[in-house]
Structures are given as structure tokens and as C-alpha cells.
Amino acid sequence: MEHRFSRNLKLGYSFSFIMLVAVGLLSYFFIRNLLQSDRAVAHSNAVIFNLERTLSLMKDAETGQRGYLLTGREQFLTPYLGAYPQALQLVGAVTALTRDNAQQQKNMAAVRAVMLQRMTGLEAVVAKKRQGLPVSASDLDAGKAAMDSLRKAIERTEQAEQTLLAERSGLLNRYAVWTPVLIIGAILIALAIGLFSYFRVSADIREKDRLRVELQRKEEETAAFNEELTAANEEITAANEELSAINGELAEAREELVAVNENLEQKVKERTRELAASEEETQALNEELVSINEELASANEEYMATNEELLENREALIASEHRARNIVAGAPFPIGVYAGREMRIVMANKAILDVWGKGSGVIGQTYYEILPELEGSGIYEQLDRVFMTGEAFHARNQRVDIVVDGKLQPYYFNYSFTPLLDTLGQIYGVMNTAAEITDLVMAKEQVEQSERELRGIKLQLEAELEVSRELQRQKDDFIGMASHELKTPITSLSAVIQLAQVKLKNNPDPFLAQAMDKAVVQIKRMTGMINGFLNVSRLESGKIEIIKTTFDIGGLLREVVDEIKLTASTHPVVLDNCPFLEIAADRDKISSVISNLVSNAIKYSDKGKTVTVSCSSSPVSVTVSVKDEGMGIAPEDTDKIFDRYYRVKTEHTQHIAGFGIGLYLSAQIVQLHDGRIWVESETGKGSTFYFSLPLG
Structure with a gap:
């Protein structure tokens, strides 16, 4: 059992360590690549922005030149005069940014050459105008051709950078998607391994508890056996005392008989002398002799009665001794009786013979002769001290090494040495009682070892939990910092795209206007994603604040639905009649919850499917529901759908973008309002998300 427990611990530690190293390395790899991709995207955006700015400066210079040529006023040359140094500075910045791209370096060299040519042409035309010379159409045509060449060179460079930007943005999106998925997956695997190890260790602990209960039960049986043995000892002592009393009475009877015989012999001698002296006294002597014979017969009768009583007492003593021997022989625990200071074995039951590994032939031998291996263990000295002092000796959980089957083996005993006294109070031997507890002691040691190992596991798990919490805090801090930095x-x-929209407002080419509109949508989507990460970071750090105001929930639902209809033309969004209901809540945050639920309903539904928004009320709360006709959610996913970064993984959802933070944020916002959020769904038929808020 100990081997299995140690193996489970080692396996748990090994897997936990491997997963920790793997998570650290993979997290470092993905986060490093994520940051590199982000820098690359920012790098491409800077190049495109500088190119657009350069082209804008050249357009301003050309516009100022034309104004001067038409009016002759020097103030029109203000944009022209500062344009060339600024344009050269921007071209230099772009050249420095693209120094790791040989093709872009060639493109920038061409841009610089064409720009120099155009500025030279502008200076020549302005110089003619100042000198009063006529400006010919060929001069203007040359300027237009140079400007067209500059525009094409910049567009060619910008197109190359746009290609790089698309590649880098795609790489950034991939790393942004897979980084949290990988980290969460690894953490879940590590958690599963920890739980598995915990259950295995718990099973071992339950086994140890069972052994501890068995140990207590055996100790109780041993105590009962000791009580029974004590009663047998008391009975033997009483029998010994009764036998001593009978022996005393017999000795007194013998002494009286000897005295009577001596007295009789003395009287016979005296009467014989008197008979020889006087025959007359013979008759008197005969009479006295008859009297003495009568006394002798009476004494003999008393002696016979005493012998009969002695025989009866002896039989009772033999029966008592037989009962005591039967109790000792039948006792389930070891018992031995040793006589004399040499500790000669006079009685040993089967239990103690089994412990010694000996047969009944040991009766009559000394303790030292059958167990010489105990020399130096202190047991001989304990026996001798009990015999000499009359004080009993008790030992608990004592290790004793005994030779069994030719091999010295360790055993553990609870044993006692009790002095045996005769009728005169003299010690004539020692009784040895014992209970073998080897299995119990070994089990107790295993339990103690397991408890120590369990305490070590507990400390290890607490340390790993603290490390996991620290990693989670660091991840939240990183996400918050990265999201904040991405906003700039x-x-x-966004400003550049809005400026481009203004400039392209009257452009006859519809493609550019549509591209800018799509870019605005993507900017809004990315801004929403970044705000989501920032809100998660604020929520985890406790910095998110709920500012409650009183407003109409029906009016808020209409505003959100109308706003979504402007961008979601592929799905009909229907708002059921919602009555006027005033609630006290954070209007902006509740608006984000509704918007997120409706956006998810559209995202996870096929085109043309209807999304229905409705509300209802009770005396204490208002309930908002968003129903879709989409793919639905499996029962095993509904309990985890509101967890942070959790996304349902099916063949239908693998191509739908998202990070799993929208529903998590919505659930947290609703809970901060003392509300409740839940979902009812059926796979293939759609889902209905609900949240309720208290009124008032």
C-alpha cells in the first residue's frame, strides 16, 4: 500500500511539473510572437500613414503653386514653401522603417527621385512666374506627368506595404486566437491531473482510516483478554491461599498426634515400672490403659477425619488448577508461567508457543534456553527485576526480535510480567501475558507516514494554487496593458480612415468608399474587442464601477435594436411590444449586455433567421430575453457558457471569430446588479438568453 501511495504521489508531481514547464514554454512562445506580430502591424500602419501624408503634402504644394499661377499672390505659396522639407523628412522616415525590405527600399528610391523631379519642376514654373515669363502648357503638362508618376510610385509602395499589413494582421489574429485557448487548455489538463491525484490519495487515506479502526478494535479485544486473565489470576491466588490453610491445619494435626504418641509411650513406661513394683496397681494400670486406648482411638478418628478433609481440599485445588490451566491454554493471546529465578517454563499456551515458533517440548526448559536471541534486549533483566522486587512490569508497543523458522524477525508486543506468590507471600515465579500487535504497529506507522506525505501534498497543492493565481493575475495585467496600448x-x-472617407466622399470610384466603410466596421469590431478585454481586466481587479440611474428599459431596448439594424442587414431583428418599465441600473453597461446578446444571436444564426427581443415584468423584477433560430447549445455546454474565455467548439462554430469574453462580461455585469442570467437551448433549434434585474 505504501508503494502504491508513493507511486501516486510521484506520478502526480511528475505530470504537474511537466504541464507547468509546457505551459510556461508555450505561453512564452505564443505571447512573444503575438507581440512581434503587433509591432509588425504597427510598423506597416506607420509606413502607410507616412506615405499618405507625403502624397498629401505634395498635393498641397501643387495646389499652392496653381493658386499662385492663377492669382499671382505670394500667400498661396505658403503650403508649397514648407512642403518639400516635410515630404523629404517623411520619405526618410519611411525609408528607415522599410530598411529590412529590399523591394520597399527600391520603391522609396523611386518615390524620392520622382518627388525631386516634381519639386524641381514646381520651382522652375514658380521662378518663371516671378520673372514675369509666360508659363506654357508644356510646363503644366510636365508637372501633371511628374505628379502622376509620384502618385503611382507612392501607390505601388503603399500596395506592397498593404500586402505585408494583411499578412501581419492575419498572423496577429491567429496568435491572438490560439494563445488564450492554449493556456486555458493546459491549465484545465493540469487541474484534471491534480484532481485525479487528489482522488487517488483520498482512497489511500480511507484505507488507512479502516486500518486505524481495526487497530482500535484489536486493542479493545486485548484489554478484554487482560481482564479475563486478571480474574483467572485472582482465582488461582484464592486457591493457593485455601491450600495453604489446609496444609497448616494438617501440620497442626500431625503435631498433636506426635504429642499424643509421646505422651502414651511415657505413660506405658511408667505403668510398666509400677506394674513390676506392685501387682495391685496392675488393675488400675489396665483401667488407665483402656482409657488411654480410648483416647488414642478418638485421636485416630480425628486424624482420619482430618485426612479426609485434606483429600477433599486437595481434589478441589487440583480441579481449580485444572480450570486455571484450561483458561490459560484456551486464551487467544500468549500466556506463559515461569518458576524460580532461572525462569523455568512450567506452563505455556499455544498462542505463546506460536509466537516463539516452538513446540510443547519447551516445558521444563529455562526462558534463556529457548530464546537466547533476547540477550541484550533487556527482557531477561525485566524478568529478574520482577522476581526480585515483586513489582509488575508492563510494556507497550515494544519491539522484540525472535528467531522464527531459522530467521531473526521483528515483532511488536504489548506484554506484562506479573509476580506469582505462594501462601506465605513469597515469590515463586512470574507470569507472562502478551498481545502481538505487529500488524497494527506497521499499519500505524504507514498511517503516520501517509499523513506526513499528505501534509506535504497539501502544501504543494497550495503552492501550485498560489502560482496559478499569480499567473492569472499576470495574464490579466498583460491583457489590460496590451488592450490599453492597442487603443492608441x-x-x-480610425482618424486616418475617417479623413480618407471625407476625401473620398465625392470620388467617382465606389470601391474606395466601400473599402473605407468596411475598414470602419472592422475598426469598430476591434475597438469593441479591446474594450471587452479592458473590461475583463477592470472586473478582475475590482475597478469596474456600477453607476445606477433610473431609465426606461423598453426605451433602451428600442435604441439598441435600432442601432444593430443599421449594421446587421442579413437578419431580421424584431422587438416585441415592451411596456414602459423604469429600473435603477447602469444604463451603459446594461446596454452593452443587450447588444452582446443580440450580436451573438446574429453571429450564431444562418442568414435570414429572425432574432426576437422581448421583455416582461413581475412585481419585483424585469426580465429581458433574446431568442434566435440558430444552431443551439448542447446541454453539456450550457453550464459553462458564461465562463471566462469559454467557447462552444463544434464544426459550426470553428470558423466564427471570438474570444469567449462577451457572455462572461454580461454575466458579471448582471450579477453586480443583483440580477440573474441564464440560457435555454435545444441543439439545432436555437437558443433563448434571459437576464432579470430588480425593479426600483
């Missing part, structure tokens, strides 16, 4: 380039990119 996203804001700049």
Missing part, C-alpha cells in the same frame, strides 16, 4: 494605434487608424 486603433484611434489613429
Whole structure:
């Protein structure tokens, strides 16, 4: 059992350590690549922005030149005068940014050459105008051709950078998707291994508890046997005392008989002398002799009665001794009786003979002769001290090494040495009682060892849990920091796209306007994703704040549905008649919950499927529901659908983007309002998400 327990511990530690190392290495690899991809995307955005700015400066310079040529006013040359140094500076910045790209270096060299040519042409035309010379159509045509060449060179460079930007954005998205999935999966596997090890160790602990109960039961049996043996000892002592009393009476009777015989002999001698002296006294002597004979007969009768009583007492003593021997022989625990200081064995039951590994032939031998291996263990000295002092000796959980089957083997005993006294109170021997507890002691040691190992496991698990919590905190801090840093380039990119939309408003080419519209949608999607990560970080750190105001939930539902209809033209979104219901809640955060539920219903439904939003009320709460006709959620996923970063993985959802934070944030916001959120779903038929908030 100990081997199995140690094996389970080693396996649990090994798997936990391997998973910890694997998670650390893979997390480092994916996060490093995620940061590199993010820097690459920012790098490409900077290149495109500088190119657009360069082209804009050149357009401003050309516009200023034309204004000057048409009006002759020097103020029109203000954009023209500062344009060339700024354009050269931007071209230099782009060249530095693309120094690791040989093709882009060639493109930038071409841009610089065409820009220099165009600025030279502009200077020549402005110089003619200042000198009062006529500006010919060929001069203007040359300027237009140079400007077209510059525009094409910049577009060629920008197109190459856009290709790089698309590749880098795709790589960034892949790493952003797989990094949390990998980390969460590894953590789940490590948790499963820890739980498996915990259950195995718990089973071992239950086995040890069973052995502990068995140990207590055997100790109780041993105590009962000791009590029975004590009663037998008391009975033997009483029989010994009764025998001593009978022996005393017999000795007194013998002494009286000897005295009577001596007195009789003395009187016979005296009467014989008197008979010789006087015959007359013979008759008197005969009479006295008859009297003496009568006394002698009476004494003999008393002596016979005493002998009969002695025989009866002896038979009773023999019967008592026989009963005591039967009790000792039948006792289930070891008992031995040793006589004299040499400890000669006079009685030994089967239990103690089995412990010694000996037969009944040991009766009559000394304790030392049958167990010489005990020399030096202190047991001989204990026996001698009991015999000499009359004080009993008791030992508990004592190890004794005995030769059994030719091999010295360790045993554990609870044993006692009790002095035996005769009728005169003199010690004539020692009684040895014992209970073998080898299995119980070994089991107790295993239990103690298991408890020590269990305490070690507990400390290890607590340390691993603290490490896991620290990793989670670091991950949340990183996500919050990364999301905050991503907002700056996203804001700049949004401004650039809005500026491009304004400039392309009257452009006859519809493709550019549509591309800008799609870019705005993607910017909004990315901004929502970043805000989601920031909200998760704030929520985990306790910094998210609920600011309650009183508002109409029906009006909020109409606003959210109308806003979603503007961007979600592929799905009909229907709002059931919702009555006027005022609640006290954080309007912006409840709006984000509704928007997230409706967006998910659209995302996970086929095109053309209807999404229905409705609300109802009770005396104490209002309930909002969002129903779709989508793919539905399996029963095993409904309990985990509101967990952080959890996403349902099926063949239908593997191509749908997401990080699993929308429903988690929604659930947390509802709970912070003392509300409840849940889902009812059937696979293949759709889902209905509900959340309820208290009124007032």
C-alpha cells in the first residue's frame, strides 16, 4: 500500500511539473510572437500613414503653386514653401522603417527621385512666374506627368506595404486566437491531473482510516483478554491461599498426634515400672490403659477425619488448577508461567508457543534456553527485576526480535510480567501475558507516514494554487496593458480612415468608399474587442464601477435594436411590444449586455433567421430575453457558457471569430446588479438568453 501511495504521489508531481514547464514554454512562445506580430502591424500602419501624408503634402504644394499661377499672390505659396522639407523628412522616415525590405527600399528610391523631379519642376514654373515669363502648357503638362508618376510610385509602395499589413494582421489574429485557448487548455489538463491525484490519495487515506479502526478494535479485544486473565489470576491466588490453610491445619494435626504418641509411650513406661513394683496397681494400670486406648482411638478418628478433609481440599485445588490451566491454554493471546529465578517454563499456551515458533517440548526448559536471541534486549533483566522486587512490569508497543523458522524477525508486543506468590507471600515465579500487535504497529506507522506525505501534498497543492493565481493575475495585467496600448494605434487608424472617407466622399470610384466603410466596421469590431478585454481586466481587479440611474428599459431596448439594424442587414431583428418599465441600473453597461446578446444571436444564426427581443415584468423584477433560430447549445455546454474565455467548439462554430469574453462580461455585469442570467437551448433549434434585474 505504501508503494502504491508513493507511486501516486510521484506520478502526480511528475505530470504537474511537466504541464507547468509546457505551459510556461508555450505561453512564452505564443505571447512573444503575438507581440512581434503587433509591432509588425504597427510598423506597416506607420509606413502607410507616412506615405499618405507625403502624397498629401505634395498635393498641397501643387495646389499652392496653381493658386499662385492663377492669382499671382505670394500667400498661396505658403503650403508649397514648407512642403518639400516635410515630404523629404517623411520619405526618410519611411525609408528607415522599410530598411529590412529590399523591394520597399527600391520603391522609396523611386518615390524620392520622382518627388525631386516634381519639386524641381514646381520651382522652375514658380521662378518663371516671378520673372514675369509666360508659363506654357508644356510646363503644366510636365508637372501633371511628374505628379502622376509620384502618385503611382507612392501607390505601388503603399500596395506592397498593404500586402505585408494583411499578412501581419492575419498572423496577429491567429496568435491572438490560439494563445488564450492554449493556456486555458493546459491549465484545465493540469487541474484534471491534480484532481485525479487528489482522488487517488483520498482512497489511500480511507484505507488507512479502516486500518486505524481495526487497530482500535484489536486493542479493545486485548484489554478484554487482560481482564479475563486478571480474574483467572485472582482465582488461582484464592486457591493457593485455601491450600495453604489446609496444609497448616494438617501440620497442626500431625503435631498433636506426635504429642499424643509421646505422651502414651511415657505413660506405658511408667505403668510398666509400677506394674513390676506392685501387682495391685496392675488393675488400675489396665483401667488407665483402656482409657488411654480410648483416647488414642478418638485421636485416630480425628486424624482420619482430618485426612479426609485434606483429600477433599486437595481434589478441589487440583480441579481449580485444572480450570486455571484450561483458561490459560484456551486464551487467544500468549500466556506463559515461569518458576524460580532461572525462569523455568512450567506452563505455556499455544498462542505463546506460536509466537516463539516452538513446540510443547519447551516445558521444563529455562526462558534463556529457548530464546537466547533476547540477550541484550533487556527482557531477561525485566524478568529478574520482577522476581526480585515483586513489582509488575508492563510494556507497550515494544519491539522484540525472535528467531522464527531459522530467521531473526521483528515483532511488536504489548506484554506484562506479573509476580506469582505462594501462601506465605513469597515469590515463586512470574507470569507472562502478551498481545502481538505487529500488524497494527506497521499499519500505524504507514498511517503516520501517509499523513506526513499528505501534509506535504497539501502544501504543494497550495503552492501550485498560489502560482496559478499569480499567473492569472499576470495574464490579466498583460491583457489590460496590451488592450490599453492597442487603443492608441486603433484611434489613429480610425482618424486616418475617417479623413480618407471625407476625401473620398465625392470620388467617382465606389470601391474606395466601400473599402473605407468596411475598414470602419472592422475598426469598430476591434475597438469593441479591446474594450471587452479592458473590461475583463477592470472586473478582475475590482475597478469596474456600477453607476445606477433610473431609465426606461423598453426605451433602451428600442435604441439598441435600432442601432444593430443599421449594421446587421442579413437578419431580421424584431422587438416585441415592451411596456414602459423604469429600473435603477447602469444604463451603459446594461446596454452593452443587450447588444452582446443580440450580436451573438446574429453571429450564431444562418442568414435570414429572425432574432426576437422581448421583455416582461413581475412585481419585483424585469426580465429581458433574446431568442434566435440558430444552431443551439448542447446541454453539456450550457453550464459553462458564461465562463471566462469559454467557447462552444463544434464544426459550426470553428470558423466564427471570438474570444469567449462577451457572455462572461454580461454575466458579471448582471450579477453586480443583483440580477440573474441564464440560457435555454435545444441543439439545432436555437437558443433563448434571459437576464432579470430588480425593479426600483
